[in-house]
Amino acid sequence: MLLDTYGRTATDLRVSLTDRCNLRCVYCMPEEGLQWLAKPTLLTDDEIVRLVGVAVTRLGVTEVRFTGGEPLLRPGLTGLVERCAALEPRPRLSLTTNAIGLARLAPALGSAGLDRVNVSLDTLRPEVFHRLTRRDRHADVLDGLAAARAAGLTPVKVNTVLMPGVNDDEAPELLAWAIAEGYELRFIEQMPLDAQHGWKRESMVTAEDILRSLATRFTLTAEEDERRGSAPAERWTVDGGPHRVGVIASVTRPFCAACDRTRLTADGQVRSCLFAREETDLRGALRSGASDEEIAGIWRRAMWGKKAGSGLDAPDSFQQPARPMSSIGG
Structure with missing residues (x-):
């Protein structure tokens, strides 16, 4: 098991497949993009599997989430999903994506064994989407969401x-809109993981701001804490149910005490926390001939x-990690 000294057990693995992205969201990276990881440093398909x-x-992981960058840009993604779905015991497989290209890939991903998707979408207004992402791809995201729903990649969650x-x-x-379309909406507080290091605590939209805004139109009833478990989102029932909305308040309401995540970057580094400033190299161990048990031991120690x-x-005293979100993986 992946235990830590505070009694937490990591059962949820986030695997970044690439640091590249086809959007340039203002809270993530500059308009010109970033210096991408060199291809030889990236884990191969065989190494990821x-x-x-x-x-x-060997380590008790039951949930695997593929992230990026934008994981749909990873060549051979469907094959990776299929190979991971064939593992015994079979992990539950999900994908965090901006959904550009998902309209084409959703049926194949579902057939390969992907269970569900989380899609990033910050606005219903095409002009605001362009302002936030610096790309004119709003319709593609909506098409991708609809395709995921049609392919049974549910519940489709919108971040x-x-x-x-x-x-x-x-x-x-x-x-x-999310209620009408049958999606599960989750608001996420902006986190200090932008490449520009321009995040300011005093100017962020907080969980309280979001709930106050929602309350102008809906009646929200908080779910009991024990139903949340290790999930990052606090959830509210909307207008008596059955629909729900979530808020991930990483900044103003940290949930670290219940965290069950371990992270693997696209270049093979284990991160024990999204905001960690230290990493542990698994790629080097892999490529130097380490056995599975030796790799498991390195991972346990990390x-x-x-x-x-x-x-x-x-x-x-908080210090932002050197890597931005696009290089860490969500």
């Missing part, structure tokens, strides 16, 4: 970040040293 296999068969003065007035509209929290609740 082997590491996921070690996690599932939304609100930015002050840009889309922070859209919360009620987004929730009404997670054993996981810190109690992200540090976000101590603004005077």
Whole structure:
């Protein structure tokens, strides 16, 4: 098992497949993009499958989420999903994506064994989408969402970040749309993981701001804490149910005490926390001939040293990780 000194067990593995992305979201990276990881440093398909296999068969991982960058840009994604779905015991497989290209790939991914998707969408307005992402692909995202639903990749979850003065007035509209379409909406507080290091705590849209906005149109009833478990989203029943909305308040309501995640970057580094400033190299061990048990031991030691929290609740001492979100993986 992937235990740490605070009694937490990591059973949820996030696997970044690439640091590349076809959007340039203002809260993630600059307009010109970033210097991408060199191809020889990236894990191969065989290496990814082997590491996921070690996690599932030796370390107690039951959930695997493929992330990026944008994971749909990874060549051979469908084959990777199929190979990971064939592992015993079979992990539950999901994908976090911007959905550009998902309209084409959703049926094949579903057939390969993908269970569900999380789609990033911050606005229902094409002009605001262009302002936020610097790309004119809003219709492609909507098409991708519909294709995921049709392919049975459910529940389809929509992740939304609100930015002050840009889309922070859209919360009620987004929730009404998600309910009508049968998607599960989750608002995410903007986190200090942008490549530009331009995040400012005092200007972010908080969970309280979001709930206050939603309350102008909906009646929200908080679910009991025990139903949340290790899930990052606090959830509310909307207008008595059955629909729900979630808020992931990583900054103002940290949930570190219940965290069950371990992360693998596209270049083979284990991260015990999204905000960690340290990494442990598995790629080097793989390529130097380490056995599965040796790799598992390195992974266990990396997670054993996981810190109690992200540090976000101590603004005077918090230090942003050197890697941006696109390079870490969501």
